Amino acid sequence: xxxGDAISWLMEWHNLSFQEACERLSSGDLPKLQQPIxxxxxxxxxxxxxxDADWRSRAEEIVKQAEVNLWGEQGTRALQYLKEQRxxxxxxxxxxxxxYIPGDYRDWKNLNGLTAPCGITIPWYAEQMLWxxxxxxxxxxxxxxxxxxxNIKGCLYLADLIQPGFPLIIxxxxxxxxxxxxxxxxxxxxxxxxxxxxxxxxLRWFSKFISAPSILLRMDEDQAGRGAIEQINKxxxxxxxxxxxxxxxxxxxxxxxxxxxxQSWIIEIxxxxxx
Numbered sequence: 538x539x540x541g542d543a544i545s546w547l548m549e550w551h552n553l554s555f556q557e558a559c560e561r562l563s564s565g566d567l568p569k570l571q572q573p574i575x576x577x578x579x580x581x582x583x584x585x586x587x588x589d590a591d592w593r594s595r596a597e598e599i600v601k602q603a604e605v606n607l608w609g610e611q612g613t614r615a616l617q618y619l620k621e622q623r624x625x626x627x628x629x630x631x632x633x634x635x636x637y638i639p640g641d642y643r644d645w646k647n648l649n650g651l652t653a654p655c656g657i658t659i660p661w662y663a664e665q666m667l668w669x670x671x672x673x674x675x676x677x678x679x680x681x682x683x684x685x686x687x688n689i690k691g692c693l694y695l696a697d698l699i700q701p702g703f704p705l706i707i708x709x710x711x712x713x714x715x716x717x718x719x720x721x722x723x724x725x726x727x728x729x730x731x732x733x734x735x736x737x738x739x740l741r742w743f744s745k746f747i748s749a750p751s752i753l754l755r756m757d758e759d760q761a762g763r764g765a766i767e768q769i770n771k772x773x774x775x776x777x778x779x780x781x782x783x784x785x786x787x788x789x790x791x792x793x794x795x796x797x798x799x800q801s802w803i804i805e806i807x808x809x810x811x812x
Contacts (some may be wrong), residue, residue, distance in 0.1 A: 563744035585691025585739040587666045595649040603636025603658040612637040631717045642675040654682040668692040693742045695730035705749040713787040721803045752776045
């Protein structure tokens with residue numbers, strides 16, 4: 538009759554700490570049940586998996602060509618948008634391997650046998666593999682679309698860059714995560730779920746949280762964001778929701794307040810959690 542996921546279940550049923558539960562899940566060393574559980578449908582947690590090698594090979598070529606496009610004549614306006622309206626530096630853009638598929642925002646193209654929307658490409662890498670390519674379109678009701686065949690829903694953006702022992706900030710959007718990393722990568726790790734619709738973090742990534750002294754959650758203040766907060770809060774008592782002082786998200790706050798003020802805010806919320 539309780540909600541939650543595998544990690545919260547282990548913590549409650551076997552009286553484990555968050556770290557102990559993560560370690561047992563990642564190692565497969567699970568304790569025997571103290572008594573039988575009767576449910577109408579027993580479900581075993583499933584690890585998310587990246588797309589197959591053929592998809593990754595074809596999608597990687599799209600990422601490479603999109604990078605070339607972004608830094609060429611076709612990508613002038615897209616690059617300007619990333620710098621001026623998103624506040625990303627050239628170093629951040631290059632490290633994130635952002636790119637551009639030219640064309641009208643309503644257009645979709647067949648690239649290497651995959652269907653791709655036109656716009657700014659945001660490749661999702663984890664465990665040194667490409668899981669999906671998200672595309673930020675210039676306009677339209679749904680600004681964010683994906684190249685067909687990816688598995689972003691099962692992934693965690695910037696998962697490979699999570700540093701053991703660092704406080705961890707989980708954001709809703711990729712650009713928010715890139716700004717946090719740009720401003721404070723020496724003092725905090727950051728990851729993104731990509732959308733509040735991906736509110737259940739897959740079991741595959743729990744081991745990334747083991748050594749984080751605190752997990753700070755920054756979601757948009759809408760119904761989807763509140764739903765994501767409710768689900769991720771069940772991970773551990775180490776999770777704490779934080780708000781930006783101005784505007785609706787980290788990226789907007791950075792544009793309004795600048796580098797130094799954003800960095801000071803990150804330091805403040807980390808120190809506040811440690812208290």
